[in-house]
Every structure is written in structure tokens, then in C-alpha cells.
Amino acid sequence: MKRAIMPALAAGLCLWLSPAFAGKPAGQPAADAGLSIIARKTIEAHVEFLASDALEGREAGKPGGRVAAEYIRAELKKNGVKPFFDTYLQRFEAYSPAREKGGAFQVHPDSIAAYKRLSAHRKLRLQNVVGYIEGRQSNEFVVLGAHYDHLGVDDLLVGDPIYNGADDNASSVAALLQVAQAFAASGKKPQRSIIFAFWDGEEINYLGSEYFVQSFGNPAHIKANINLDMVGREGLMPVLYPEFSIPEATPENTATGSQLHLLYTEDLAAAAAHLQAAIRDGGLQIAPRPAVIARRSRGSDYFAFTLRGVPVLWFFTGLHPDYHTPGDEADRLNLDKVTEIAKATYLAALYLANT
Ligand SMILES: [Zn+2]
16 A cells, blocks of 8 residues: 555655745745635634534534534535535435434444334434535545534533534534635646535534445545544644554644644555645644554544545644533634644645645
């Protein structure tokens, strides 16, 4: 795998460095038609809407989740990003046994068939929102994904009952909407098609991403997945999984407030290194902390991709005390940081779509 990918990465180096970064001194903003589209005020507007109390925590299958999906769909359409399917909405169903029987919601046809044979089972209607920028090659894709669902409302909570999910994951949806707009506005036709996928049901069992990959056809046509999940705060990379290898902190990778956990599967080690150089050379105000993520680890929507051998990059700014609490509010986000991460995502997508 590595040997096969290395010549391609070497050949793509020039593309990576130009036109955005060739010859740019560090600290100088790069000139790029797409990059210049990405703006803090647009990201702020997306986050303020998606994380508002009116959307009631964007729970999968609930009205607030459906409004979020409609908002994302309308933004893609307004900005000239085409629907990937006949429409932008990829509707699907998930099933589980009755609540008292336990068992998670599933989208695999075998699981659904088995649950339907039970005397009591549950059904959830969900929808991914999926747009794309067409590439020159018809059967090669890079998938950029971020889940838009969150935890909804808990009426039994004392005080604020709404899980607004500003960091988790309105931050990433806002960033990805800007990246999609940037590609559409740049007029660039990449080598590979770039899919912009906004997943439903992540907080339940990674349902949206799993359904998409499961129904995609041959996953070998997906050359990479860039996953964004929680990109607006500052926190720890939890050692949830023994497979994560976390590097020691150094002055370079722990700049206060600007750290980005840049996680990657080993087959994207060269891409991750190039991205770090591009972040530095472009003067982006984020400090990447790279770490390898193993294929068996679960933690976000990238899992559906690693499971099928698709190379993955995951952008993540870490766990913080407001994680999965009603305190995950829009006014606590670092919007400058989200903006810089959106730019880094654009550069990473440009590279992976052309290499
Ligand atoms: Zn999340």
C-alpha cells in the first residue's frame, strides 16, 4: 500500500505547493481564489443558526435535525455545489430492538431484517445531506464529512435542557460549508470529485456515514476521507483507544489555544506531513499535533471508512469540560480557529483530490 502510494505523493508535491504556497514566505497569506472565500463572519452565521436553541439540539429524526438538514441543503444549492444524488438528501432508515431489549440502531440490511423479525422493534428516519464538485475522473472520489446531528433536548435536565452542540459539531458543519463554497467559487475542476457529506445519526451509532459507505458501491473508488468532528475549542486528545499513538508535547505543537489534533491513518503520513508544511508556510494560525490513528479505532464518522481500508485524515481540537453537556454553546467557540481549520481543510482536499 505504502509503496504504491509513494510515487503518486511525490508527483503531487508540486501541486501541493502551488499555486497557493509556491514561494510564499511564512506569515504571508496565500493567494487562492477559493481560500479567499473562507471568512470568519460566514462561519459565525452558520454556527449561530445551527447551535441556536431554535434547533433544539439537532437530534436525529427530530424536527430540529430536519431543519438543520434543510439549512445545509439550501446553503449548498445557493453556493453552486451540485447534489451528489438526484437530490441533496440521502434518506435512510435505521432499526433497533424495542428499547427495553437493548441493542443499538443499525443500518445494515442483515441487521434490519433480523430486527424486523422481532415482535417489537424501533425505526428511525434519517437523512444525510450530500453535495459534490465534479472532478475530471468519473470514478475517483475524496469524501469530506462532518456530522450535523447532536443530542437534542433532555427535559429532565435542571437548568438549560438543550444540547446545542456548537463545537460538536456545528463548528465542523460551518467549516465544511465554507470549504464547499470555496471550491465552487474557485472554479477549479479537481482530478477527483470532492464529495461534501453532512452526516445524520453520528451520536447514535455513526449511522449516516455507515449508511453512505455501505451503499456507495466499491469503496476502493473513495481515495480518502477527511473527517471533521469538533474543531472549535481547545482540549485534550483523549487516550480512548490503545491504538492511538500520541506524541509528546513540544513547544511547536502546543501553542496556547491553537492546537489541532491532526489524526491520520499511516497511508496518509506523507499527506499529513505536507499539510503541516502548508499550514506553516501559509501562515495559518493553528498548531497541528499529528498522531496516527489505527484502523480498528472508533471515535467518529471516519470509522466507516477505515473499516473498508479508505485512508483517513481527522481534524479535531480535543475534549473539553463542555463536551456532551448543554454548555457546548456558540459563544464559547474560537471562531478564528474554526476559520483557520476550514482553510487547512480546503488545502488538504485540494491535495488529496489532485494527487
Ligand atoms: Zn461529534
